[in-house]
Amino acid sequence: MSHEASLRYRHLGIDTAHEYVVYMNAGCHICRAEGFAAQTRLEVHGNERSLIATLNTVHSSLLGIDEASLSVSAQQALGVQAGDALRFSHVPVLVSESDLRAKIYGQRLDATQLAGIVADTVNGRLSDLHLAAFVTACAGDRLDIAETVALTRAMVGAGARLSWQREPVVDKHCVGGLPGNRTTPIVVAIVTAAGLTMPKTSSRAITSPAGTADTMEVLAPVDLDLAAIRRVVEQTGGCVVWGGGMQLSPADDILIRIERPLNLDSDGQLVASILSKKISAGSQRVLIDLPVGPTAKVRSSEVAERLAQRLQQVGATLGLAVDSIITDGTQPIGCGIGPALEARDLLRVLQNQADAPADLRERALLLAGRVLEMGGACAPGEGRLRARALLDSGLAWQQFQAICAAQGGLRDVPHAPLTELIVAPHAGSVRQIDNRVLARIAKLAGAPASAAAGVDLHVKLGQPVEAGQPLYTLHAEAPGELRYAARYASEHGGVIEIAHD
Amino acid sequence: MSHEASLRYRHLGIDTAHEYVVYMNAGCHICRAEGFAAQTRLEVHGNERSLIATLNTVHSSLLGIDEASLSVSAQQALGVQAGDALRFSHVPVLVSESDLRAKIYGQRLDATQLAGIVADTVNGRLSDLHLAAFVTACAGDRLDIAETVALTRAMVGAGARLSWQREPVVDKHCVGGLPGNRTTPIVVAIVTAAGLTMPKTSSRAITSPAGTADTMEVLAPVDLDLAAIRRVVEQTGGCVVWGGGMQLSPADDILIRIERPLNLDSDGQLVASILSKKISAGSQRVLIDLPVGPTAKVRSSEVAERLAQRLQQVGATLGLAVDSIITDGTQPIGCGIGPALEARDLLRVLQNQADAPADLRERALLLAGRVLEMGGACAPGEGRLRARALLDSGLAWQQFQAICAAQGGLRDVPHAPLTELIVAPHAGSVRQIDNRVLARIAKLAGAPASAAAGVDLHVKLGQPVEAGQPLYTLHAEAPGELRYAARYASEHGGVIEIAHD
Known part of the structure; x- marks a missing residue:
């Protein structure tokens, strides 16, 4: 294909998520000369950069025959503007494609092969079809241990990597799936109050009603650049910021986006995903929280134990000390589900208020205690006591205020203008709570985009209830969202199952 | 999600190939209320039909906040027009998704499970990511034998199925990859001249410079409806028509579209692909031609033999008699590569012209002979002689004219206005011919869209050549295409490798 043949870029603003798509009029000279049809892969050159994209042909006046467009991600990657020239060439043969095929046919891949696949994942040279085949x-x-180690290392190598001038740098990570389980800001406050360093980079919600970054953003700015983060950590020993802009293991974000719709679990990829993020963030000692329950991400202790062992083993090979803790994942932690409601809960715990959710407090103390022990801030077995002392004394709250101030100032927690109470249909006791449906209801109510929206849970497993007693309250900022959430809740009455005693 | 919330369909005409895509303004109330982002899967309702599509969000004025659009395939499936109301709902839980997951984790699938996956493939409920995971x-x-049988049966069941009032119905199929190997019309002419029934439904080119339907269309209309096909077969005993509009094993077309970019081979899927098309077309006895060569689709005799055995075994279980023949796939057959050039070659063979390509004639006689034997038109071992008699006597040519007339009239073969000769750079002998690069050159010259375009090959393997002796001629209808093809040819001088003797 001739490099001389060019088309002018026209902006259409179509967001396809990560996948690079190029749009051309089906009647343009390039499509006609090459016999290109939809789904052909092309190399696109513009602004002195290039990428590989999948062709969508346009059969309308949307694009002229001398024009081409790109999906938002492809346009941003090339950095082209309206009117810029785009040139096209055939896709070169990719080594990563044949390595991928080897893996599909059951061969083991070595470090070089996995690094090639990860690099071509990050630079968009492999299509979503290839990535689906890979996962x-x-x-x-x-993926065996050696492959998991190599994949983790490759994922770290394909992104940015932070380093800190302090030791030890501790961290914690929760293998998701439990609404309201917002222990991280409390843990950061406690362990940094004890003098440890915990620069926490966290994520926004992908499929949940709130990520740690969403909840923290209710209380303080989280979108800080690296210089600002370094200043915060220098001043306070910790931070709770959004890590999404720092290109820490970008391959992880891409693979997660493919695994999620396929609903695939891979021990090796889960381990590589978690550990690559932690190593990239400069962590040295990490505690992994593995909540187990029928509607949590990890559904049995056996799976959790296998995962814990794999995490420890791969981490050790890569110089990262990993400890795991298997926790109860049968029901939400705390009362609030949604950014502001969760922020309210964690403030209550930090401020030692009488109405602080006991389970959130206990979970945070358990995890903080283990991190204190891992970080050498106390003797083994004394972590929980030490954590409790730091919390009860108000030192953790003081420390949290200092972190928020350093990140840009502590904010007031907003309240949703609209609420609706869901009550028990009959007397009995709470037999089961479906974490997944509850999370869905909170999202329909507007979380996390509407920070004050979500669900406020009023009961716990095993608790006796009367007919008409409040089970949970919907919080919303818009009437439409309240209505959607209420309708879905009424269609899923069993989300909180009340057993007739 | 509320069914009341609707958007108006606006036509954008974006062709994504088979995958259903829905486009919405990122600021529309549905995206905002649901927190939908690019790549969410949605069920789309309109015109009293529904389908599942992947969301692309639009961040421009391309769509108003009360509008939505669909990819061409999705719009055609729903049959909606500009201004029609589209409604949206959450994607139901698909049994086929969890069966697919079971297969990914290594479980065997039973007939019901495979039928569910195939049905959801055909009706577009599984995304391209799911299909990539499946292949x-x-x-x-x-895929073991039982799974291959079940997959084949499911693919037949998910499409239309033809039946004929005659017996036996014979067929042949070639496992592709060999340019110019256009034996089918000759075989049809010979075996129907012997009184057998061979209603041949063939395909257009997908990645090659010409499919049998493309070549046959140079000589007669091939896009006939079922009633017309039945009339042709009733009159002549055979036909060579395009099968693409008849919905014979549509799952096959979809899976091929996914396998091709991944360049994956699966014995089970190849067998299911071939046999499902044949069974759907009403064939009873089928000969499979397996050309073996380093640049053909099948690269070793071992692979070909394993495939032949699998085809026979699965066919037998499904009531289809399958015989296979392993042939030489080291170089193109005949001289022409491209619809008109191949049509010219096969006419020369049928008309017993002195300049008829000997290899094409021999290959056609070999295959026709085996089909005659399979169909009981002659004693075992006497097929080739019988085929030769039918060809040499002019009966096959007479029969071919009758078929063309019944299909709508024999046409003249067009000639390309532009040609360019490629000559040997030095003396020697032809050591190797790269089928794949030669096919690519023919496509760049315009085949199959430009019927007269392609490559006319003047040498065969082992042949001695002088410096400057013609190796092949490019044929094109447009100067730009001739230029592209010539440039690519000059960059790939080794497509025909001349050994210094």
Whole structure:
């Protein structure tokens, strides 16, 4: 294909998520000369950069025959503007494609091969179809320890990596799926109050009603650049910021986006995902919280134990000390589900208020205690006591205020203008709570985009209830969202199952 | 999600190939209320039909906040027009998704499970990511015989099925990859001249410079409806028509579209692909031609033999008699590569012209002979002689004219206005011919869209050549296409490798 043949970029603003798509009029000379049809892969050159994109042909006046457009991610990657020239060439043969095929056919991949696949994942040279094939070929336990180590290292190598001038740098991570489980800001406050360093980079919600970054943003700015983060950590020993802009293991974000719709679990990829983020963030000692429950991400202790062992083993090979803790994941932690409601809960715990959710406080103390022990801030077995002392004395709250101030100032927690109470249909006791449906209801109510929206839970497992007693309250900022959430809640009455005693 | 919330359909005409995509303004009330982002899967309702589509959000004035659009395939499936109301709902839980996951994790699937996956493939409920995961999970030899039988049966069941009032109905199929190998019309002419029934439904080119339907269309109309096909077969005993509009094993077309970019081979899926098309077309006895060569689709005799055995075994279980023949796939057959050039070659063979390509004639006689034997038109071992008699006597040519007349009239073969000769750079002998690069050159010259375009090959393997002796001629209808093809040819001088003797 001739490099001389060019088309002018026209902006259409179509967001396809990560996948690079190029749009051309089906009648343009390039499509006609090459016989290109939808789904052909092309190399696109513009602004002295290039990328590989999938062709969508346009059969309307949307694009002239001398024009081409790009999906938002592709346009941003090239940095082209309206009117810029785009040139096209055939896709070169990719080594990563044949390595991927080898993996599909059951061969083990070495470090170089995995690094090539990860690099081509990050630079968009592999299509979503290739990535789906890759995660499928790695599903279950089809990555052995050596491959998992190599994949983790490759994922770290394909992104930015932070380093800190302090030791030890501790961290904690929760293997998701439990609404309201917002222990991280409390843990950061406690362990940094004890003098440890915990620069926490966290994520926004992907499929949940709130990520730690969403909840923290209710209380303080979280979108800080690296210089600002360094200043905060220098001043306070810790931070709770959004890590999404720092290109820490970007391959992880891309693979998660493919695994999620396929609903695939891969031990190896989960381990590589968690550990690559932690190593990239400069952590040295990490505690992994593995909540187990029928509607949590990890559904059995056996799976959790296998995962814990794998995390420890791969971490050790890569110089990262990993400890895991298997916790109760049968019901939400705390009362609030949604950014502001969760922020309210964690403030109550930090401020030692009488109405602080006991389970959130206990979970945070358990995790903070283990992190204190891992970080050498106390003797083994004394972590929980030490954590409790730091919390009860108000030192943790003082420390949290200092962190928020350093990040840009502590904010007031907003309240949703609209609420609706859901009550028990009959007397009995709470037999089961479906974490997934509850999370869905909170999202329909507007979380996390509407920070004050979500669900406020009033009961716990095993608790006796009367007919008409409040089970939970919907919080919303817009009537439409309240209505959606209420309708979905009424269609899923069993989200909180009341057993007739 | 509320069914009351609707958007108006606006036509954008974006062709994404088979995948259903829905476009919405990122600021529309549905995206905002649901927190939908690019790549969410949605059920789309309109015109009293529904389908599942992947969301692309639009961040421009391309769509108003009360509008939505669909990819061409999705718009056609729903049959909606500009201004029609589209409603949206959450994607229901699909049984086929969890069965797919089971296969990914290494479980065997039963007939019901495979039928569900195939049905959801055809009706577009599984995304391209799911299909990529499916073909990956079946790659290599990960489908056993029982699964291959069940997959084949499911693919037949998910489409239309023809039946004929005559017996036996014979067919042949070539496992592709060999340019110019256009034996089918000759075989049809010979075996129907012997009184057998061979209603041949063939395909257009997908990645090659010409499919059998493209070549046959140079000589007669091939886009006939079922009633017309029945009339042709009733009159002549055979036909060579395009099968693409008849919905014979539509799942096959979809899976091929996914496998091709991944370049995956799966014994089970290849067998299911071939046999489902044949069974759907009403064939009873089928000969499979397996050309073996380093640049053909099948690269070793071992692979070909394993495939032949699998085809026979699965066919037998499904009531289809399958015989296979392993042939030489080291170089193109005949001289022409491209619809009109191949049509010219096959006419020369049928008309017993002195300049008829000997290899094409021999290959056609070999295959026709085997089909005659399979169909009981002659004693075993006498097929080739019988085929030769039918060809040499002019009966096959008479029969071919009758078929063309019945299909709508024999046409003159067009000639390309532009040609360019490629000559040997030095003396020697032809050591190797790269089928794939030669096919690519023919496509760049305009084949198959420009019927007269392509490559006319003047040498065969082992042939001695002088410096400057013609190797092949490029044929094109447009100067730009001739230029592209010539440039690519000059960059790939080794497509025909001349050994210094």
